[in-house]
Amino acid sequence: MTTETTTAHRPLETETVPSASPQVRQPRSETRRRLLGFLRHVALLALVVVSLYPVLWMIVSSLRPDGFIFGNASLVLNTFEIENYTGGWNALGAPFSTYLLNSAVVVAGAIVGNLVTCSMAAYAFARLRFRFQRPAFAIMLLMIMLPVHVVIVPQYVLWAQTGLVNSFWPLVIPKFLATDGFFVFLMVQFIRGLPRELDEAARIDGAGHGRTFFQILLPLMTPALATTAIFTFIWTWNDFFSQLIYLTDPNLYTVPVALRSFIDAQSQSSYGSMFAMSVVSVIPLLVAFTLGQKYLVRGIATTGGK
Amino acid sequence: MSLAELQKLSTRSGGARVKQETPDNKAALFFLGPWLVGAVALTIGPMAASLYLAFTDYNLLQDPRWIGLANFERMLEDDRLHKSIEVTFTYVAFGVPAQLAVALLLAIALDRGMRGLPFYRSAFYLPSLLGASVAIAVLWRLIFGSEGLFNSILGTLGIDSSTSWIANPDTALWTIVMLHVWTFGSPMVIFLAGLRQIPREYYEAASTDGASPLRQFRSITLPLLTPIIFFNLVLAIINSFQAFTQAFVVSGGTGGPSDSTLFYTLYLYQEGFGAFRMGYASALAWLLVVIVGAFTVINFWASRFWVHYDD
């Protein structure tokens, strides 16, 4: 991302098949290459098993009755407790779709907010010279380093004074104010990897910073934007603490808050339902990642090097 | 702590070239506008408040009371704090390099054109999607418990073990390090993106010169990837120092067995919310900022010697 290789400064060419093998031509035994390729697939598949196992186990557990989930690491399913899904869906007073929808609203707001404002802030840090640039950057980094648990109370006090607690605003507004330093930093690094000649050429043509950013850089930042969108999706979807603190009306609860409500440390918990609804709530994440990853990698291949 | 230097380093590539131009204060105000509003209205206030609270006795329910440096003095004699620093450093020292190494290896393995690439990518990312959820906590017990899968596997290899890996103070932390390594998805994705940025013609030229794949890796892939490695390293260190949810996988958030998984942030949380000592927790938070800040500054400084910027 921060590479500014000489070749990167060449006119851009689009590579439609990013995963095509590089043209490394070497006289080498064809069978040996095939064997190596086969072995690589075997090794990768073994890793896939390790990666997939917990998810499969979660799915299998979501189909087991309560009391048969623990102490059972196998993936063999001899019961099919679909009731975990039907019961779990309605167990918390509101249908689970309410929580999915609430999470979706928060996530959508967070993604739009982060994409717009973090990229703008990143442009300023990466390409502009201005007063207080260093302290500003330092504060942004400090924000990543300070544990959330000590700022949540002052932040809550702030939001309580505006009267906006118990709504999605405390979860979404910060994203529209580029408070997620991680993504600002990420995009700073991405922008620095883009050839500076591009925007300098645009500037010579008379483009202002606005046009340079929107028309030249933004289209080239697809991978950074995709990364931001995907990571924002996943992290917001799974974020428990701030959503717990700010939302009090059960009809506004999001997925992670709702999932916890299945479990009571002191009495009997509905783990089956919890797992069933966990499976349901992982699906949007999986879809988001599967769809998003194309942009993540293709984008760079078409913008970065040749 | 010289974060200014850090900033200088991070923008050094741009500095020289634009120096002659007039500063872009106006444009910066526009682009940084939202961030500025957020910083002033939402961030600096709470940050400053937490800094203030670090010098107070604050139990959340009553007004904070100024006690000067007492919180910091207490740190010197706080055995649990020292333990938590030890735990966290161990976690960072082993978890971060191991996770980045796995992520990098897999990114390289997945980089060259091969069938099923999107499938592998999604599959490998799955553990990161689940993170340290309740399901993982339950599962980790099933794997590393005394009657877990791991012991069964050892058994088939002829090693008889009935240890509970997650409940033994000597091994519990290592199972969390493994969990950390296992969620290599995010850095892997970023590495993959970085690998795609390396111009293919470099490899072509190297092949023509007869360089072996290993040599190509050492002289092309690795140097050109260093900015990405650096980026992942900086963020992984910052994030790992704040490891929190991971502790709930093994101990349900107590930090046990015998405080062997008492992460710094977990201890801070226990002090702040469990024991109502938010003043002390704030002091702990700022100590962490100093530690992580120092690591970040060192990182940026050291990057001059190993990170290859081609400008």
Place this chain on the structure above:
Amino acid sequence: MRLTTSSARRAAAAVATTAALLGLTACGTGEQPGSGSEGEAPELSEEAVTLRVTWWGGDSRHPLTQEAIEAFEEKHPNIKVEGAFADWGGYWDKLATQTAGGNAPDIMQMDELYLASYADRGALYDLEQTTQLDTSALDPNIVDLGRSDGTLYGMPISTTAFGILANTDLLDELGLTLPDTTTWTWDDLSAFAEEVSEASDGEVVGISPLNNGYSLQLWARQHGEALFSGGAVSISPETLAGYFQQALDWTESGAAASASRQAELAGVSIDQSDFSTRKQALLFSQITQIPAYEAATGGATLEPVKIPTEDANEADYSYLKPGMYWSVSSTSKHPAEAALLIDFLVNDPEAGQILGTDRGIPSNGTVREAIVDGLEPGQQRAAEFVAAEEEYIGAAPEITPNGASELDTLIARYLEDVLFESQTPDQAAEAFIDQLDATIKSAN
């Protein structure tokens, strides 16, 4: 960020101002109106009132509580009640944050561990200032456990007793029968627990050690002491060391599972415990958890039996403990309505019918009798046990003082140290008392 002296001073001033602006210094609960113990009783409003109620629990509790709230709203059309719930851990984080932000809910479910911590810091309302709440149908001993320094801050919702749950199905399988538990001593229990482990070749263990505040209190009382007195730790190091030693003995003799097995299961939900997975025959527990454990064991029959004593004739050591409380925030603008709702939830038979035994056996005797016939067998056995426990009940102890809300965690932590033999029981007892004392002192 290298600060010179003058800029450091300026920064400190700015920071203090920011904190003041943020309201951190004003939103505490200390000086809020309505929290004082003087003043007239608040009156019910004729106008529309909105109350916020919050509780922790699992998924079965939420719909039931909502239903009871709706029944209340029907009776009092001008009062609107907004319920909110969270899991146990999240509940306390959220409650503390809300209270710190001056935005505490009107009514909150409270636990004995936290009652004094909230009350003594001025966060709770003196319930006896209101005229809407009737405590007469509750055992005065139980009501006393809702007091801190003599002021009633928590209305007990339910009562529970401490005892042992015996999985008699499992014992039958092993061909064992419980000894006479009405007169048994700790030695009898140890011997029987070992017998279980031997009879099952270690597949099933007998018991797991005592490991919480309730049991430590009982242990102290059996030794003629109290865990707390005058708001300070009063258990002697010797008695506490005996408590730890017992755990160590059981772990070493095989009566209980290995130290690492115990550590592995520390902090897991009840469904994952060895007792629930039929690897343990006896369990120290609050008796009212019978239904939960019966469900978790997949329907085993659990018999509640009393805990042993040093000497068979010991009496008066036991006490019934409120399962949970309802408390009112000191910042509530509607304490009268809040008290009215609590009165309804605890005392009204209609609410009693809706809520059943979800929060334990109702503290209100009339409600208890009204619902007892409809109880499931497990809960009925628990109710019978609680009634039979009368015989051993003495005066109510002091509640967990302000600052000691981490009592259970602290016990678990020192117990682990003892079992892993990084401290001897004597060392652990000394250190435990020191630390608990220091925590209490720093909070007061």
